[in-house]
Amino acid sequence: MRIPIRSGQGNYISAAAFCLVVLLLPVWPPTSYGATDKPSPSSEELLKLGERMYREGILPSGEPMNAFVKGDLPVPGTAFTCASCHLRSGLGSIEGGVVTPPTNGPYLFKPFKGYSSPRYVNTPFLPPQLVKYNSQYYQKPHNRPVYTDESLANALRSGIDSAGRVMNDVMPRYLLEDDEMKLLVSYLKSLSSEFSPGVTDTTIRFATIVSDGVSPEERNAMLVPLENYIRNKNQADVHDPRMIRSNQVRSTGARSRLMAAVTMTSLGVANRKLSLSCWELKGAPETWRGQLEEYYRKEPVFAILGGITRGEWQPIHQFCEDNRIPNIFPITDFPVVSQDDWYTLYLSKGYYQEGEGAARFLNGKEDLKDKRIIQFVRDSREGRALSRGFLETWRGFGQKAPETITLKAGMKLTAKSLQRELAQKKPAAIILWDGPEALKTLEMVAVEKNRPSIILVSSTYLGKSMLSLNERVQKFTYLTYPYGISQTPEERAVQLATKEITSSSMGSKVFSMEANTDATIRISLQTQILTIILHSALLDMRGNYYRDNLLDVIGMDMDQDVPLYERLSFGPGQRYASKGCYIVQLAKTGLVKKSGWVIH
Amino acid sequence: MKKALTLIQLLAFIAVLLVGFSAGADDRKYRRTIENYSMPDVVLVNQNGAKVRFKELMQSKPVIVDFIFGTCTTICPILSVSFANLQQKLGSNSQKVQLVSISIDPENDTPKVLKEYLKRYRSKPGWDFLTGTRSDIDKVMYAFNAYIPNKMSHFPLTLIRSPGDGKWIRIFGLMGSAEFISECQKVGIL
Numbered sequence: 025m026r027i028p029i030r031s032g033q034g035n036y037i038s039a040a041a042f043c044l045v046v047l048l049l050p051v052w053p054p055t056s057y058g059a060t061d062k063p064s065p066s067s068e069e070l071l072k073l074g075e076r077m078y079r080e081g082i083l084p085s086g087e088p089m090n091a092f093v094k095g096d097l098p099v100p101g102t103a104f105t106c107a108s109c110h111l112r113s114g115l116g117s118i119e120g121g122v123v124t125p126p127t128n129g130p131y132l133f134k135p136f137k138g139y140s141s142p143r144y145v146n147t148p149f150l151p152p153q154l155v156k157y158n159s160q161y162y163q164k165p166h167n168r169p170v171y172t173d174e175s176l177a178n179a180l181r182s183g184i185d186s187a188g189r190v191m192n193d194v195m196p197r198y199l200l201e202d203d204e205m206k207l208l209v210s211y212l213k214s215l216s217s218e219f220s221p222g223v224t225d226t227t228i229r230f231a232t233i234v235s236d237g238v239s240p241e242e243r244n245a246m247l248v249p250l251e252n253y254i255r256n257k258n259q260a261d262v263h264d265p266r267m268i269r270s271n272q273v274r275s276t277g278a279r280s281r282l283m284a285a286v287t288m289t290s291l292g293v294a295n296r297k298l299s300l301s302c303w304e305l306k307g308a309p310e311t312w313r314g315q316l317e318e319y320y321r322k323e324p325v326f327a328i329l330g331g332i333t334r335g336e337w338q339p340i341h342q343f344c345e346d347n348r349i350p351n352i353f354p355i356t357d358f359p360v361v362s363q364d365d366w367y368t369l370y371l372s373k374g375y376y377q378e379g380e381g382a383a384r385f386l387n388g389k390e391d392l393k394d395k396r397i398i399q400f401v402r403d404s405r406e407g408r409a410l411s412r413g414f415l416e417t418w419r420g421f422g423q424k425a426p427e428t429i430t431l432k433a434g435m436k437l438t439a440k441s442l443q444r445e446l447a448q449k450k451p452a453a454i455i456l457w458d459g460p461e462a463l464k465t466l467e468m469v470a471v472e473k474n475r476p477s478i479i480l481v482s483s484t485y486l487g488k489s490m491l492s493l494n495e496r497v498q499k500f501t502y503l504t505y506p507y508g509i510s511q512t513p514e515e516r517a518v519q520l521a522t523k524e525i526t527s528s529s530m531g532s533k534v535f536s537m538e539a540n541t542d543a544t545i546r547i548s549l550q551t552q553i554l555t556i557i558l559h560s561a562l563l564d565m566r567g568n569y570y571r572d573n574l575l576d577v578i579g580m581d582m583d584q585d586v587p588l589y590e591r592l593s594f595g596p597g598q599r600y601a602s603k604g605c606y607i608v609q610l611a612k613t614g615l616v617k618k619s620g621w622v623i624h
Numbered sequence: 625m626k627k628a629l630t631l632i633q634l635l636a637f638i639a640v641l642l643v644g645f646s647a648g649a650d651d652r653k654y655r656r657t658i659e660n661y662s663m664p665d666v667v668l669v670n671q672n673g674a675k676v677r678f679k680e681l682m683q684s685k686p687v688i689v690d691f692i693f694g695t696c697t698t699i700c701p702i703l704s705v706s707f708a709n710l711q712q713k714l715g716s717n718s719q720k721v722q723l724v725s726i727s728i729d730p731e732n733d734t735p736k737v738l739k740e741y742l743k744r745y746r747s748k749p750g751w752d753f754l755t756g757t758r759s760d761i762d763k764v765m766y767a768f769n770a771y772i773p774n775k776m777s778h779f780p781l782t783l784i785r786s787p788g789d790g791k792w793i794r795i796f797g798l799m800g801s802a803e804f805i806s807e808c809q810k811v812g813i814l
Contacts, residue, residue, distance in 0.1 A: 094706075100745055
């Protein structure tokens with residue numbers, strides 16, 4: 025049992041309650057590690073216990089940590105953890121006017137006098153220019169001497185920093201036993217304490233991955249923009265602020281200016297070259313793991329940029345997860361869809377996301393309530409991913425799975441069997457997860473009198489052939505379309521007429537359906553997006569080359585207007601940047617939206 | 625095994641007293657104004673996937689609104705702890721007050737994400753977390769003069785609708801629980 029506390033009526037009462045608790049702590053020992061006669065845990069296990077406290081808010085005893093914020097607000101169990109505010113790397117965050125300083129070893133066990141030194145480097149948070157820019161809004165970080173184990177424990181328990189200052193009460197006051205405190209403090213000491221592999225004084229090493237079977241066009245569509253970015257960065261005179269400013273690829277206003285303003289202090293990037301190797305994978309996916317381990321042993325890299333294979337990303341995803349290597353925006357329509365994995369950041373959920381979009385769309389259709397839906401699924405990687413996205417989402421709505429008919433590879437749906445299905449079952453909607461062959465099926469459906477009013481297909485699976493859907497078929501064909509669509513003049517007019525115009529929607533958005541449906545063009549756009557995000561992340565890391573920090577800073581990124589997608593958004597732990605999928609119909613004028621970008 | 629009362633704990637004792645007193649003595653760190661807002665007629669979706677007419681929800685009973693998102697750091701936890709704490713105080717009367725958290729990251733915040741978030745804060749009936757289309761969410765933000773183009777530039781805001789005159793108390797900044805409770809008492813919520 026931990027100490028049950030309800031907050032009192034006011035500061036004084038609950039402060040008193042808190043004091044009581046602090047006083048009573050010594051006689052309230054938890055059944056924690058070390059209290060039994062089990063062999064004493066290894067230092068690695070001890071670090072794991074500290075990590076669990078930091079990331080999950082769970083004590084070695086398995087109980088949640090107890091704390092107070094804002095003086096007297098008890099924090100319910102694991103509602104949030106150190107990592108929620110200080111982030112996983114421990115390098116801190118800025119949000120809503122609150123500066124959360126770093127809490128990693130190298131930072132805590134050094135005096136902090138950040139803003140007295142004019143040319144400081146490696147101060148991971150709030151650069152001085154930003155303080156000036158926004159001084160009424162942000163609190164200024166305070167100087168303080170180096171922490172000791174005791175003063176650190178004191179800070180965590182009572183909120184008094186090593187300078188004796190009472191800290192902002194957004195930082196919780198934790199109720200921790202001495203042995204628990206020791207674990208946490210050891211963990212903080214080890215946290216982001218040495219640069220990750222792949223970083224030297226002169227270089228940050230990256231790799232990308234290409235498997236055999238990828239066409240030369242697709243390979244180049246990824247490699248060329250990536251290599252260009254690396255070359256330009258290495259050739260740029262980064263000490264020249266104008267150079268960096270012109271390098272600003274971001275379109276959004278304020279943040280870019282701020283970024284430009286702080287770039288000069290990011291000497292870490294200025295002093296290091298980037299290198300890029302291409303790891304070629306040969307043979308069956310089951311053998312990739314061995315090849316990857318071998319590449320990595322020979323050349324440890326800081327992160328994997330992009331990458332392109334035929335098929336599932338899973339083997340590479342797992343390799344990165346196990347070795348704790350970030351993989352930023354691999355080019356794949358078959359990502360691993362997971363809630364908890366950390367190391368791979370995808371552009372989207374690929375085909376799965378289109379299935380998800382279809383389910384959300386159909387679920388919102390009142391006139392389809394309790395009506396029959398049939399799902400035809402090509403027995404292919406694409407078909408399976410689409411169907412899985414659909415079914416998992418559909419069931420999440422409490423709907424029962426629709427009848428599913430599998431189309432074996434190579435098998436054609438005949439007019440006769442189609443007629444039979446329609447006549448017997450009279451479905452109100454059909455989902456047809458098939459490639460370009462779907463066009464023939466749609467033609468056959470067009471002449472059926474039992475034709476349902478909606479047939480859903482995947483634009484990505486149809487590929488370029490979607491452009492040749494004829495008028496007869498267009499009427500009842502709905503496509504999942506996970507890319508951006510240009511604003512119509514009417515939409516633009518509405519936007520201009522309302523005051524709902526912001527810096528990010530100043531320019532009318534323009535996307536090309538022809539380009540978006542071309543796999544090669546798409547790959548080069550996706551790689552461009554990768555370089556945009558990478559560029560700002562390298563600056564935002566501010567010389568703190570820890571892999572978790574790379575993912576943390578991207579997680580704190582602003583939403584982005586980019587080519588190809590309607591919008592990319594980020595957030596701590598979010599791993600699929602583009603979250604939307606339109607449902608569209610084709611008409612003479614082009615694509616007609618039948619849904620919003622994100623459907624709930 | 626039995627530990628003596630350490631110097632640290634003594635220090636902690638004193639510190640907590642200090643914090644308590646300074647918070648009591650300190651004038652509020654948040655900004656409080658009284659406003660009139662008119663609510664947009666939009667339909668949002670709650671943590672159970674149910675459609676909610678926002679305007680109606682805002683008129684039902686005493687309402688407290690904040691803007692948060694599922695993966696937000698630092699300020700959303702604090703705002704949500706306040707909500708959780710108020711519900712704790714209300715006990716079995718938790719439905720007397722309608723707490724409404726509105727997602728400013730509607731793309732990521734699906735009903736499933738909202739539900740998990742509320743669970744983490746041990747929410748009780750009477751606290752709804754809403755998502756919707758970006759344009760509807762924008763309309764709600766505009767209505768409360770709280771528009772931000774980007775979730776990463778958000779700020780802590782709590783809006784309390786006074787059941788008496790329908791006016792809104794707008795609180796900019798983070799409150800402690802005593803402060804929050806006293807704001808609630810002022811409008812007769814507690």
